[in-house]
Amino acid sequence: MGIKMLSLQHLTKSFGKMKAVDDVTFDVQHGKILGLIGQNGAGKTTTFRMILNFIEPDRGLITWNDQPFTQAQYDELGYLPEERGLFPKMTVENQIVYFAELRGMKRADIRREIPRWLERFEVKAKPTDKIKDLSKGNAQKVQLIATLIHQPQLVILDEPFSGLDPVNVSILREGILELKKQGAAIIYSDHNMDNVEQVSDQLVMLRSGKMVLHGTVDDVRQSFGRVKLYLESGLSAEQVRAIEGVIEVKEQRQRLELTLADETVGQKIFTLATANGYIPEFNQQPPTLEEIFKMKAGAPNA
Template structure:
């Protein structure tokens, strides 16, 4: 279990992180979100002991971080770095040995991890001969192959296409099933919403959202409706409490002033009987992020 309690960090006049607190249980995934400069990387560096906080504590299973604990950590920094003249096997074994895993163990595990991430290459291939995408996968493997108990991933989905992003999600879920504590940052709210049990959002160093992902979404109310109905966009906008209507190939997305308006919309849409779709939901995580960050949808 990772406990972060009242972390503060200032760089000159800038408060990078202010009174930040959260807890991640074993087998739980926390998504850390926020705009560039919100304090995400600073948070990671303080958790890992790479940067000393001005005040506050970071505890792992109730104790301060020690060298022994560091060996059970898997860290993927935002700034990627591999030794291009090494082979895949040499590179992964080197990083795993720094965490205390013997090369023979790493070599035995490597083919399975390469298959899971669909690396196009062999363990004996030089890093420089791999594509950029496959190099990124190798660094992910080097981060995870020693089965860390605490996994810290700074923008792990950056540059990955949807297929490879799904492979990474599967790798993260695999570690979660083994009981690992996982924290990652991402600007892709789809990834965050899909795999995060908990969510923490920072804005200029301050915590603006903190809690279970589903609970945060539901706290904003079921103010979105997805609808396929004979009603026109004009007729839907005329319903009191409907604040916006978007149409895409005959499918409508409605924004409501209040979740209770959904009953009125449903009654109007079904007045002549069966309709193909009616789904009332809370805002997406992307919409909530834009709202809390003060970013326009336009």
């Protein structure tokens, strides 16, 4: 057998006349994180639900380690839905026990593991506290623990950082990266492109059910060319705007953010900017993932 992974081949699903997912194909290898992005209604949740066997595809094949999913293999899966599903009147311990038992863990093993997981994710709550008494961030951490405590080999995380402050985002992100180090295959969805860029090895973007981007984060960014330039020099915004091939100039305190027609324009700007010697900043790079997302999401023929 080759490298273990989740594989989606030509996945298609329609609801009436609407094609929610249209010929989607990608793999997620063990020890890798795939960022699945797209606007609301792009087909992400439908894709997740087909992987989870909540709904059946009209066409296509989903395999795990080259085999169709069985119930035993579903026990290797952890899923954090966008719509959180905790029971407010349950205690933290009973909530985690409930979900972990559904995945085949023994109650004694779960209870032994809970304190370690609460400490790991810095949950400010005791096992005996009720869910309804927790802050949103701590409740979200409890749900993530319930998703991960059975050490799943395939993890689907739908908006795991939604509504969290930067400190809690960092704590949860480290937990996800630790899971990756342990060899899990992870599919991760987020509307915050900075988060996606920081944790994802590969990227799939859906638009109206179709794949419009697929590749490593670096490859996707580089495919758009180094058309973003951050410049701090003696040149004014007016001087830079007058250079042929400069599409847009934004002023950011001491520096300028430029959008170029193509990356070769950068050489011309560099020559002009350094005519009198040293300049504090000349940083030419591809568009950010957020900029690419906006381009692809808004382009009808993308």
